[in-house]
Amino acid sequence: MKVVIMAGGKGTRIASVRNNIPKPMMPVGGKPVLEHEISCLADQGYTDITLVIGHMGDIIREYFGNGRKFGVSISYFEEKEPLGTGGALFQMPDILQDDFFLLNGDIMLDIDFKRMEKYHREKGGWVTLFTHPNDHPGDSALISADSGKRITGWINKEDERTIYKNRVNAGIHVISPKLLKERNLSGRVDLDREMLKPLVAAGKMYVYDSPEYVRDMGTPERYHRVCEDYKSGKIKSRNLRLRQKAVFIDRDGTINQYRGFIKRTEDMVLLEGAAKAISKINQSGYLAIVVTNQPVIARGDCTFAELERIHDQMETLLGMEGAWVDDIFFCPHHPDKGFAGERTEYKFDCDCRKPKPGLLFLAAEKYNIDLGRSYMAGDSASDIAAGNAAGCRSIYIGKKEVPQAAYAACDSLLDFVQSHFLRIG
Numbered sequence: 001m002k003v004v005i006m007a008g009g010k011g012t013r014i015a016s017v018r019n020n021i022p023k024p025m026m027p028v029g030g031k032p033v034l035e036h037e038i039s040c041l042a043d044q045g046y047t048d049i050t051l052v053i054g055h056m057g058d059i060i061r062e063y064f065g066n067g068r069k070f071g072v073s074i075s076y077f078e079e080k081e082p083l084g085t086g087g088a089l090f091q092m093p094d095i096l097q098d099d100f101f102l103l104n105g106d107i108m109l110d111i112d113f114k115r116m117e118k119y120h121r122e123k124g125g126w127v128t129l130f131t132h133p134n135d136h137p138g139d140s141a142l143i144s145a146d147s148g149k150r151i152t153g154w155i156n157k158e159d160e161r162t163i164y165k166n167r168v169n170a171g172i173h174v175i176s177p178k179l180l181k182e183r184n185l186s187g188r189v190d191l192d193r194e195m196l197k198p199l200v201a202a203g204k205m206y207v208y209d210s211p212e213y214v215r216d217m218g219t220p221e222r223y224h225r226v227c228e229d230y231k232s233g234k235i236k237s238r239n240l241r242l243r244q245k246a247v248f249i250d251r252d253g254t255i256n257q258y259r260g261f262i263k264r265t266e267d268m269v270l271l272e273g274a275a276k277a278i279s280k281i282n283q284s285g286y287l288a289i290v291v292t293n294q295p296v297i298a299r300g301d302c303t304f305a306e307l308e309r310i311h312d313q314m315e316t317l318l319g320m321e322g323a324w325v326d327d328i329f330f331c332p333h334h335p336d337k338g339f340a341g342e343r344t345e346y347k348f349d350c351d352c353r354k355p356k357p358g359l360l361f362l363a364a365e366k367y368n369i370d371l372g373r374s375y376m377a378g379d380s381a382s383d384i385a386a387g388n389a390a391g392c393r394s395i396y397i398g399k400k401e402v403p404q405a406a407y408a409a410c411d412s413l414l415d416f417v418q419s420h421f422l423r424i425g
Contacts, residue, residue: 008054250378
């Protein structure tokens with residue numbers, strides 16, 4: 001599959017760090033961020049690359065040349081005048097005859113491109129967006145999707161937002177040339193607003209949710225964070241080709257206040273310190289994955305859409321404090337029958353309801369998780385049993401009697417992270 005990398009941006013917000021080179025040439029670990037992108041692509045067999053250059057493009061061309069010394073073949077499209085984030089694509093129809101990757105040239109990444117390409121072909125859409133949670137969703141474009149991962153909404157930075165899923169467009173796309181033929185634009189083009197957002201109504205665009213490392217370096221603070229993450233090895237370790245480590249976290253009583261069966265968004269209230277704890281998990285390189293029994297579905301107390309809204313509220317509250325969860329796995333079932341309003345199709349003894357480990361096994365399969373190097377943190381004996389059955393180290397969270405099978409006990413999720421997790425890692 002061909003790769004197009006947009007490498008013509010000025011990077012005005014990060015100019016205070018280096019203003020004599022284009023943004024894609026900002027050094028991380030002694031190499032330009034663009035070289036890190038190209039190396040990741042080359043390692044996975046993506047060697048046909050076109051760089052779209054403009055501002056200080058001669059510096060990029062001189063450094064990379066034809067790409068041979070980097071194990072790839074590089075061609076160039078030089079913008080004589082600024083064409084926005086998408087205009088160049090309409091001026092290279094001869095080389096974009098098949099589906100292609102489109103990447104921003106100023107993001108630090110290490111992802112499994114093969115996995116994303118396979119997903120794109122299975123969905124069969126015109127566009128697949130790499131999406132992920134981040135620590136600043138308030139100033140990011142947010143994407144909503146249905147249960148089949150088809151994109152249903154696009155919230156730009158300036159749009160009003162209240163409750164939302166922390167799902168951010170990361171600047172990595174797979175695009176079909178059908179989109180270019182359909183839109184057929186010219187001149188300066190905004191990729192998001194003029195090409196992608198109008199495609200939402202057509203239902204031909206999908207999200208590819210991934211916890212892999214992709215970070216924009218648009219501000220000095222984010223740039224320095226990337227440099228630290230590179231030094232620590234965190235960037236490479238998050239590629240899903242490698243085995244992952246996770247902290248599985250129960251929801252009610254561990255992340256949010258226990259209020260019985262939560263049926264309304266206003267009842268989702270975070271416990272003090274929970275966001276800080278999850279933020280520290282995010283920074284550690286472990287995945288933060290919620291696993292929760294939600295019999296409100298089987299009981300008929302909530303629809304799936306209402307439960308999703310409650311989880312969006314949780315993600316919104318976490319995002320306001322710079323934290324995120326990488327995924328949420330829930331069990332909608334309950335074995336007991338005979339109650340008014342219940343949904344009988346979900347009333348059975350399943351394999352995913354804790355204390356059974358099914359939710360953890362599903363997450364492990366999806367994200368290549370090494371369960372033996374992972375934790376389960378929760379406030380009940382069923383959480384401890386589920387974690388142990390999956391092979392995790394199970395941590396009891398709370399001040400009640402500690403289950404004997406617990407690996408350790410802590411007063412709160414933050415207590416676990418600060419006094420135990422960060423020490424053992």
